Amino acid sequence: MPQVMEFKLPDLGEGLTEAEIVRWLVAVGDVVAIDQPVVEVETAKAMVEVPCPYGGVVTARFGEEGEELPVGAPLITVAVGAQSLPAAAAEAAGDEGSGEAPRPLIGYGSDHSRPARRRRVRPVTAAVSAPVAAPAPAAVVAAPVAPAAPVAPAGPVPVISPLVRKLAKDGGVDLRALHGSGPEGLILRADVEAALAALRAPAPAPAPAAAVAAQGERIPLKGLRGAVAEKLSRSRSEIPDATCWVDADATELMAARAAMNAVGGPKISVLALLARICTAALAKYPELNSTVDLAAKEIVRLPSVHLGFAAQTERGLVVPVVRDAQGRNPESLSAEFARLTELARSGKLAPADLTGGTFTLNNYGVFGVDGSTPIINHPEAAMLGVGRIIDKPWVHEGQLAVRKVVQLSLTFDHRVCDGGTAGGFLRYVADCVESPAVLLRSL
Numbered sequence: 001m002p003q004v005m006e007f008k009l010p011d012l013g014e015g016l017t018e019a020e021i022v023r024w025l026v027a028v029g030d031v032v033a034i035d036q037p038v039v040e041v042e043t044a045k046a047m048v049e050v051p052c053p054y055g056g057v058v059t060a061r062f063g064e065e066g067e068e069l070p071v072g073a074p075l076i077t078v079a080v081g082a083q084s085l086p087a088a089a090a091e092a093a094g095d096e097g098s099g100e101a102p103r104p105l106i107g108y109g110s111d112h113s114r115p116a117r118r119r120r121v122r123p124v125t126a127a128v129s130a131p132v133a134a135p136a137p138a139a140v141v142a143a144p145v146a147p148a149a150p151v152a153p154a155g156p157v158p159v160i161s162p163l164v165r166k167l168a169k170d171g172g173v174d175l176r177a178l179h180g181s182g183p184e185g186l187i188l189r190a191d192v193e194a195a196l197a198a199l200r201a202p203a204p205a206p207a208p209a210a211a212v213a214a215q216g217e218r219i220p221l222k223g224l225r226g227a228v229a230e231k232l233s234r235s236r237s238e239i240p241d242a243t244c245w246v247d248a249d250a251t252e253l254m255a256a257r258a259a260m261n262a263v264g265g266p267k268i269s270v271l272a273l274l275a276r277i278c279t280a281a282l283a284k285y286p287e288l289n290s291t292v293d294l295a296a297k298e299i300v301r302l303p304s305v306h307l308g309f310a311a312q313t314e315r316g317l318v319v320p321v322v323r324d325a326q327g328r329n330p331e332s333l334s335a336e337f338a339r340l341t342e343l344a345r346s347g348k349l350a351p352a353d354l355t356g357g358t359f360t361l362n363n364y365g366v367f368g369v370d371g372s373t374p375i376i377n378h379p380e381a382a383m384l385g386v387g388r389i390i391d392k393p394w395v396h397e398g399q400l401a402v403r404k405v406v407q408l409s410l411t412f413d414h415r416v417c418d419g420g421t422a423g424g425f426l427r428y429v430a431d432c433v434e435s436p437a438v439l440l441r442s443l
C-alpha cells in the first residue's frame with residue numbers, strides 16, 4: 001500500500017537558514033523519480049535546484065513561488081509505492097546502522113565532515129494533507145438571505161403639533177422612521193430638525209487619489225537582493241572609506257594584449273591583465289589585502305589574494321572570487337574569469353564561489369561609465385575601479401595625440417592605511433597600465 005512521505009527543505013549549508021521558492025519544477029499529480037529536481041530555490045548566495053529523495057506521485061506542494069521557507073519546513077509530499085517504500089523509508093528514517101550522509105544539493109558538493117542526520121517519517125496528518133495546492137472540493141453554500149426590512153408600525157404617528165408634521169412633510173422626512181425624544185416617543189420639532197440637518201449634510205469626500213498613489217510598489221528585500229543590501233549597509237556603517245583616482249594612458253596595455261592574442265591559444269582578457277597588475281601591486285602594498293577585526297581591534301593582513309570581481313547578472317550584482325590569484329598568470333586568470341562568469345550568468349555559482357574574497361576588482365567600464373565611487377565589499381579593505389577605455393586627446397611625448405585613456409579609482413578603508421599607501425598602490429597600477437614593461441620588474 002502506498003505511503004505518503006514528506007520531504008523537507010534541506011540544510012543549504014554556509015549558515016543559510018531559509019530559501020525563496022523561485023520555480024516549481026513539478027505539479028501535484030506528477031510522477032517523480034528519486035533525485036529528480038522538484039523545485040528551484042534562491043538563497044542569499046546562490047540559486048539551486050533541490051532534488052527529491054523519494055520516487056512516486058507528488059501529492060502536495062508547500063509554498064508558492066516567491067514565498068520564503070525556513071530550512072526544515074515541509075516542501076512536498078510524495079506517495080511512495082509499496083515496492084519502493086522500504087528503501088525510501090529507510091533512507092528517510094536515517095537508519096543509524098547505515099551511516100549514510102544526507103544527500104547534498106546540486107552544486108554544493110558532498111560534505112563528509114558532517115555527521116549523518118537522522119530523519120523521521122511523519123505520519124500522514126491533517127496538516128500534511130492540507131497543502132497549498134491541494135484543491136478542496138467546492139462546498140454547497142446556500143444562497144444568502146437578505147435581511148428583512150423593518151416594518152413600520154401601523155396606526156397614527158405621535159407628533160407634538162401639526163406644524164411639526166408639516167415641517168417634516170415639506171422636508172421629505174418620514175415621521176415613521178423617527179424615534180421621538182418626547183414622553184412616550186412623542187416626536188418633537190427638534191427631532192424633525194435633526195433629521196432635516198442629517199439629510200442636508202454633505203456626503204463625505206472620497207479619499208484623495210494621491211494618497212493611494214503615494215504608497216507605490218513595494219519590493220521585498222530578500223534573497224540575493226536582501227543579502228546585497230545588508231552587506232552594503234554594513235560596509236557603509238563600519239568602514240571609513242576614502243577614494244582617490246587617476247587617468248591613465250592604456251594604449252600600450254591594449255597593444256600588449258593584442259600581441260599576446262596574436263600568437264594563438266586562449267584569448268587574454270583586459271580584466272585578466274588588470275588582475276595580474278593588481279596582484280603585483282598588492283605584493284608591494286599588502287596593507288590593502290587585509291581586513292579589520294573590530295572585536296580584537298586588530299588589522300589582519302592576509303597571505304593570499306582571493307580576488308573578487310563584480311559581475312552583473314539577471315539576478316543582480318554578484319561578486320565571484322578567484323582563489324589564489326597571486327599565483328596565476330594572465331592565461332589562467334582569463335580562464336577562471338570566464339568560468340565563474342558563465343556560472344554567474346546561469347545562476348549556478350556555489351556559495352563557496354562567492355565567499356572569502358580579500359580584494360575586489362570592479363570593471364564598471366562595461367556599463368559605459370568613466371568613474372564611480374563603489375562601496376567596499378565588506379569585510380575587505382579596498383576595491384580598484386576601472387572605467388571604460390576610450391579614445392581621448394592626450395599629451396604623448398610632448399605632442400597632443402589621440403590615445404586610449406582609462407580612469408582608475410581606488411576606494412580603501414582608511415583604518416588600514418593612509419593616503420600615501422593608497423596613492424602609491426594606485427600610481428603603480430597606472431604605471432603598469434601605461435607601460436606594461438614595468439610589471440616585468442616584479443615578476
